[in-house]
Amino acid sequence: GSIANESSLHHCTELCQEMSQYAKQKNTQQRQRRLCLPEMVFMDAHISLKKKKKSQNTSTTTTNNNDIFYLRLDATSALTEWAQAHQEIELEDPGEFRGVSVLKSLDAEQWLSKKPLTNNASLFHYDWSFSTPYVGGDGDSGISISSSNRHDANVVGESLSSPSSNSPDGWQSLSESGMPMHLLQDRSVPILYFDQLVLYEDDMHDNGQVSLTAKVRVMPTCAFILIRLWVRIDGVLLRVRETRIMVEFESSKIYRDVAWKECKWKDLDSHNLPTDVRAWRHDGVVESAGWHSLLSRLPHITLPPNLDAHSVISILETDESADHSDP
Numbered sequence: 001g002s003i004a005n006e007s008s009l010h011h012c013t014e015l016c017q018e019m020s021q022y023a024k025q026k027n028t029q030q031r032q033r034r035l036c037l038p039e040m041v042f043m044d045a046h047i048s049l050k051k052k053k054k055s056q057n058t059s060t061t062t063t064n065n066n067d068i069f070y071l072r073l074d075a076t077s078a079l080t081e082w083a084q085a086h087q088e089i090e091l092e093d094p095g096e097f098r099g100v101s102v103l104k105s106l107d108a109e110q111w112l113s114k115k116p117l118t119n120n121a122s123l124f125h126y127d128w129s130f131s132t133p134y135v136g137g138d139g140d141s142g143i144s145i146s147s148s149n150r151h152d153a154n155v156v157g158e159s160l161s162s163p164s165s166n167s168p169d170g171w172q173s174l175s176e177s178g179m180p181m182h183l184l185q186d187r188s189v190p191i192l193y194f195d196q197l198v199l200y201e202d203d204m205h206d207n208g209q210v211s212l213t214a215k216v217r218v219m220p221t222c223a224f225i226l227i228r229l230w231v232r233i234d235g236v237l238l239r240v241r242e243t244r245i246m247v248e249f250e251s252s253k254i255y256r257d258v259a260w261k262e263c264k265w266k267d268l269d270s271h272n273l274p275t276d277v278r279a280w281r282h283d284g285v286v287e288s289a290g291w292h293s294l295l296s297r298l299p300h301i302t303l304p305p306n307l308d309a310h311s312v313i314s315i316l317e318t319d320e321s322a323d324h325s326d327p
Contacts, residue, residue, distance in 0.1 A: 008043050009037060009041060009043075012037060012041070012076055013036060013037050015083075016035060016037065016083035017033070017034060017083070019080060019084050020033050020083040020084070020086035020087065021033055021086075021087065022086070022087060022089065023088065033086060033091055033125050035126035037079060037130075037200070038202035039202045040201050040202065041075050041200045042200065043074070045075065045197045045198070046072060046197075047197065047214055047216050048070070048073075049069070049071045049072075050069065050071075051315060069315040071136060071137065071245070073199075075200045075212065077137060078134040078199060078212055079130070079132065079200070081132050082127065082132035082134070085098045085099075086100065086127070089101070089102070091125045098133040099131055099133045100127045100131055100133065101127060101131075102126060102127055103233060104236070105207040105233060105235075106234060106235035128204065129233060129237075129239070130202065130210050130231075131210075131231055132212065132229060133304060134227070134243075136227060136243060170313070171312070171313050172312050173308040173310070173311050174308070174310040174311055175310070177255070177257050177310045178255050178310065178312050179246045180222070183221045183248065184217070184219070184222065184224055184246075186219075189219055189221060190219070191218070192218045192220065193218040194215075194217045195215070195216055196214070196215045197213060197215075198211060198212075199213065199214060207234055208233040208234045209230070209232045210230065210232075211229075211230050212228070212230075214226065214228075221249055221250065222246055224245070224246050225243075225245040225246075226244050227242065227243040227244075227245075228243075229241040229242075232277075233265075234265075234277050235265050236264070236265055237262060237263070237264055238263050238268075240260075240298060241258075241259070241260045242258070242259050243257070244256065244257040244258075247315075253314050254312065255310075255311070256311050256312070258307060259300060259309065260300065260301050261295070261299060261300050262299070262301055274294070280294065
């Protein structure tokens with residue numbers, strides 16, 4: 001997809017900056033948090049999955065009351081969720097909220113330890129690794145599922161990052177993955193569609209790499225999406241956050257698996273992982289078997305509250321359509 005133009009970037013930056021202000025700040029005269037977006041943001045690139053009532057036209061790409069199920073993934077939604085997490089982090093607070101914190105490069109940490117600043121105006125006060133807790137959805141609507149047992153026939157909106165619930169329309173927590181992986185491994189059926197998108201990326205001023213990517217595969221029996229956030233801060237931290245979403249057409253169920261892994265650079269040796277930065281370099285598109293093997297060996301970390309590692313949600317009827325756009 002094309003890189004966002006100046007106007008789109010400016011609008012998104014203003015939106016995110018407004019969202020990122022500390023929510024409990026009482027003095028409006030205090031210094032405001034300022035942030036910027038990744039160097040490359042592909043705002044036009046998106047994935048959308050839609051399931052409509054049989055009698056409805058499937059050409060539209062926005063959710064409405066005729067949609068049984070609608071899900072959209074895009075960079076703007078991921079970045080706004082990242083920005084909103086800053087509302088719980090004070091300007092000078094080194095803490096974190098939902099996996100978002102203010103990280104520093106190795107050079108910055110060493111420099112500050114030798115010469116603390118008396119005026120901290122030059123310090124970053126936002127997460128420049130853009131480590132969004134995003135697991136899918138498009139902000140306000142997230143995933144929308146209609147409920148046939150509601151007399152008003154309104155669409156029930158369930159955000160993909162919302163807490164699981166016991167309601168018929170809510171995510172149900174599972175003790176282990178419920179994904180029918182044999183459907184993806186079945187070579188007797190064709191892959192109807194496959195693509196990979198880069199939603200945003202940044203080289204962190206030559207201090208590492210961050211990228212948010214999404215893959216989609218559609219088969220006659222299912223649709224599968226993998227969302228991956230990859231963060232490498234040289235000498236400081238390695239981080240990977242993966243969300244897998246699978247729509248099983250026959251059962252009309254959506255499964256979701258979420259896994260967060262990370263390791264501080266100083267702890268790589270203890271996990272028998274390489275400390276040479278060259279072993280962890282990745283161009284964001286070509287994924288070697290060796291790189292995947294390294295990712296699988298990174299230690300898991302605890303997910304934020306109200307985000308289940310494994311969950312499922314049911315949808316209605318059996319007509320599915322998949323639409324993907326990457327102008």
